Amino acid sequence: MTEHDQLTFCNPVIRFPEITPPRQSQPEPGLDAELIPGTDRGEHSYRGTGRLEGRRALITGADSGIGAAVAIAFAREGADIALNYLPEENEDAEHVAGVIESAGRRAVLLPADLADADACRRVVSEAASELGGLDALVNNAGKQVSVPRLEDLSDEEWTTTFDVNITAIFRITQAALEHLGPGSTIVNTTSVQAYEPSPHLVHYASTKAAINAFSKGMAQQLAPRGIRVNAVAPGPIWTPLQVSAGQPQDALPEFGKSTPLGRAGQPTELAPAFVFLTSPESSYVLGETLNVNGGMPTP
Template sequence: MDKIKSVAEQITGGKAPVDPVEGQSAAPSEPKGGKGEFPKPGAFPVESQVDRPVGIQEDMEKKPEPATVQEGEDGFDHYKPAGKLLGKKTIVTGGDSGIGRAAAVMFAMEGADVAIVYLPEEQVDADKTKKLIEAAGRQCLLLPQDIRDEEGCKRVISTVVTQWGHIDVLVNNASVMYSVPDITDISTEQFDRTIKTNIYGTFFLTRAAVPHIPKGGSIIVTASQVAYAGPPMLVDYTMTKAALVGLVRSLSNQLLPKGIRVNAVCPGPVWTPLQPAAMDPSQMKEWHNSPAPIGRIGQPSELGPAYVFLASQDGSFISGQSIHVNGGAIVNG
């Protein structure tokens, strides 16, 4: 336990990542040669990224008022790990920044090795997340991949299984979002991109991963409060998040006999790179001035513990559910 506390101090002390704690040496995140070698960043083929809203956390300047429970750049210093995921092998899509980074780093703080899947243009954020994971004494695999590519998703799973043997936790977190007030202005290209990223990508990765998830494993999907609230400017995005809630319910019933739990986390308004990438300045101002009932916008580090809970034995009696972390909004359904 002292080692775990030491790791938390290393990550959250406001300093650059330091060497792993004694007795927890981090294996190289890029194995040399042989069957276990995985591609370097940029090696996976991707589809065209033209006009795709890619949010980079390092580019975010103006931030909302921080939560009182956290301080520091990433907000991990309030989190107290307890070894809940020791030795687990995990995948987090969109793990380079925002909610995905929070989940990935907290998984590492709890003792898990983490593979993060991200777009090549998000490399700067991915590199930072990797340093935070390795500061916790855990391995981090960097897997740049557009999850709209079915074969690419298969390669992601194959790479992780070759390296680690199996997958204990799969977090389907990556998504794209566009804010368009009028449905007649949603282009077919935008609709196709949103559906394929948010639904196809989740399906492709989950289908490829399930044969490699042992009894006791967990699949977590990032849905959203919008699936229940239906904001008028996010029609296509809302469709995808509602579909993911349905996926969670159905897949839970299918996989529970195998001992695999499936759940969703439904964030409310949270400050991540997705918002400034998808909204124009006026929309951002309106969003920022319409906080959750708690009176502010949430921080990614306030979402991370929900993923740890669902990934660990703490959530062993929970499946097919949507956990709402939304700052007090009442949600039915």
């Protein structure tokens, strides 16, 4: 690599391309396979160093976007992965499983809708059974639907968003504690929306603020048991969530350009934060929300 190439690689403004997505839509939950432009989930860019060797991780929402990038990074770092996702997302999930297996790690596919209480507990039980235990949990699955006016936000949309985004985290974490011992970790995906809620995402933003509080409270509760809990707060990251009703279509071409870096983030740019918070390198980090948002100021 030449000196110019090294500088380019290190420059966060141009390391990943600025994108101008065309107006597009997909039915919920959306597929990476149909996203224009495609995302960088780390298939070709993430290089592991063995920081999670032997770990057994359950990752929810692991078929696409941030969850897929985290799953790929964890595998490259030496972990076996149980991937949860909606059954409609099987095409993306099988692609990620193939990348994990090509890294020499095990991939367990666990399709289930986490809005269902029994599904949450079943996914944890099956993950622990298939992996021979569980010592890392990433609660990443999320639902985001843009609704400009509160009068148009249905009770069903409000309730389902809370069921998927925060109630499922409670249920999965509760079930996982049966399997998590000292040295285990939990990392929850929150959002910059917890601090700077968009007017059309008040229900989604409310769940993300709740995840922050849940993470900090659980970090204190579980610290004496040697289980660390933290969170990662992404900014505008280009994923299928944005085109499956997550953003107004007219806003897509400018998505992420208001950040100080001037561009949207790629899912693989989130992965190192999750790796750090899961690895022993962060042994003294608990109750932290690590912001990965392109420079957007947060508390």
